[in-house]
Amino acid sequence: MKRRLMQLVTSILANSYLTGFFRGHIYRGPLKALCVPFLNCYSCPGAWGTCPMGAFQALAAGFSQTLSFYIMGLLTTLGALGGRLVCGWLCPFGFFQELLYAYRSKKWRLPRWLKILPPFVLALTLALPFLWRSGVGMGQPYFCRFICPAGTLEAGLTLLILRPQLRTLVGPTFLIKVAILVMLILLGVFIWRPFCQTLCPLGAFYGLFNNKSFWRLKVKESRCIKCQACSRSCPAGLVPFIEANASGCVRCLQCTKVCPTGALTFGCAVDYAPFRTETGG
Amino acid sequence: MREWTWGGMVFLGIGLLLLMVGLLRGEGVLVLEKGINICLECMGLG
Known part of the structure; x- marks a missing residue:
């Protein structure tokens, strides 16, 4: 919305x-x-x-x-x-x-x-x-x-x-x-x-920059249960838990909404709080 | 696992550098000159 x-x-x-x-x-x-x-x-x-x-x-x-x-x-x-x-x-x-x-x-x-x-x-x-x-x-x-x-x-x-x-x-x-x-x-x-x-x-x-950009999708592999909910919901036909930042991704963030375990998140790579918690960084 | 890569920083640096050079070269004026005319050719007319 x-x-x-x-x-x-x-x-x-x-x-x-x-x-x-x-x-x-x-x-x-x-x-x-x-x-x-x-x-x-x-x-x-x-x-x-x-x-x-x-x-x-x-x-x-x-x-x-x-x-x-x-x-x-x-x-x-x-x-x-x-x-x-x-x-x-x-x-x-x-x-x-x-x-x-x-x-x-x-x-x-x-x-x-x-x-x-x-x-x-x-x-x-x-x-x-x-x-x-x-x-x-x-x-x-x-x-x-x-x-x-x-x-x-x-x-x-x-x-x-x-x-x-x-x-x-x-x-x-x-x-x-x-x-x-x-x-x-x-x-x-x-x-x-x-x-x-x-x-x-x-x-x-x-x-060309999707993989390197500051704001991008992150996959917490430890949380991913490979349920495919993200790939079913991705309108671009991507498989987000494998290719989260492929060049076809326009950051609609549909995958982050449907992920049942919160394995997919979107944020700034410099200060990535959800990720930091797990890695202890 | 790394939270950010040098790639993003390098691209950001290159982008800002190019932007600055472009502005110093006065390319804003060139863009303005193109933008203020209806470009029939660009629309496939004529």
């Missing part, structure tokens, strides 16, 4: 520039210099901040091919602190997918092999704007342009509704993006966060 509330508040706050929705333009003030830590398209009429993945690619794709230390530093810092905590607690698009998944229907799990996709998507997202450039020396934000469903929903479709003159620009690329969004929405009813589990480059980046 606390997590849902956080997700709701963040989603509203990040997209609360209401003038943009009424007038069909975007916020152009100084707050746009700040990157939000989650996927939230900066061309959304309601967005106050800038999407880190979009800005990283846009800077890399320019003539000067800027590698943004600011964005990499911000994401690395947040990753080191909580891994994918941002995905589970703050990301508006993740929240949107969880709302879809809340619809009562048969639920499926993604095949495990699909979970190898995110690192590849991340590598391509970061590298292609530098490497694949036109004759005049410009790259493109390829992930934003061809895939990002958050951008299609928050910016593309919203702006097409608010600014009818833009509709003349709709072409095959945009239609492909809409098809990806529709497919993810449909899958999202049956599969938990399909985009986050397979295609999100930002989640993949944070996932």
Whole structure:
């Protein structure tokens, strides 16, 4: 409940520039210099901040091919602190997918092999704007342009509704993006966060730090009775008592709630009181 | 069993260092320049 509330508040706050929705333009003030830590398209009429993945690619794709230390530093810092905590607690698009998944229907799990996709998507997202450039020396934000469903929903479709003159620009690329969004929405009813589990480059980046982050899951092996309650409850299809901090874990903490013996806990590794009691540290 | 690893500290240090360098290089302004324009290309339009 606390997590849902956080997700709701963040989603509203990040997209609360209401003038943009009424007038069909975007916020152009100084707050746009700040990157939000989650996927939230900066061309959304309601967005106050800038999407880190979009800005990283846009800077890399320019003539000067800027590698943004600011964005990499911000994401690395947040990753080191909580891994994918941002995905589970703050990301508006993740929240949107969880709302879809809340619809009562048969639920499926993604095949495990699909979970190898995110690192590849991340590598391509970061590298292609530098490497694949036109004759005049410009790259493109390829992930934003061809895939990002958050951008299609928050910016593309919203702006097409608010600014009818833009509709003349709709072409095959945009239609492909809409098809990806529709497919993810449909899958999202049956599969938990399909985009986050397979295609999100930002989640993949944070996932690199899940094992090392300060705030992370801990398993007290002496208490674990291997009852599998955690793995049955994990929406990402992980086996928390074996792979507590795997890159797919978004820290929803469902496993800690269902564990009957309290073997799974979440906390800061520096001052980890529940753990300290047992180890005497 | 260790309660924390050097890995987290190293990543945190690297992250803060990169963030500081980026801010000193004035990358906030570059991000602002990108963020204040509707990027039709980014949306797959045009």
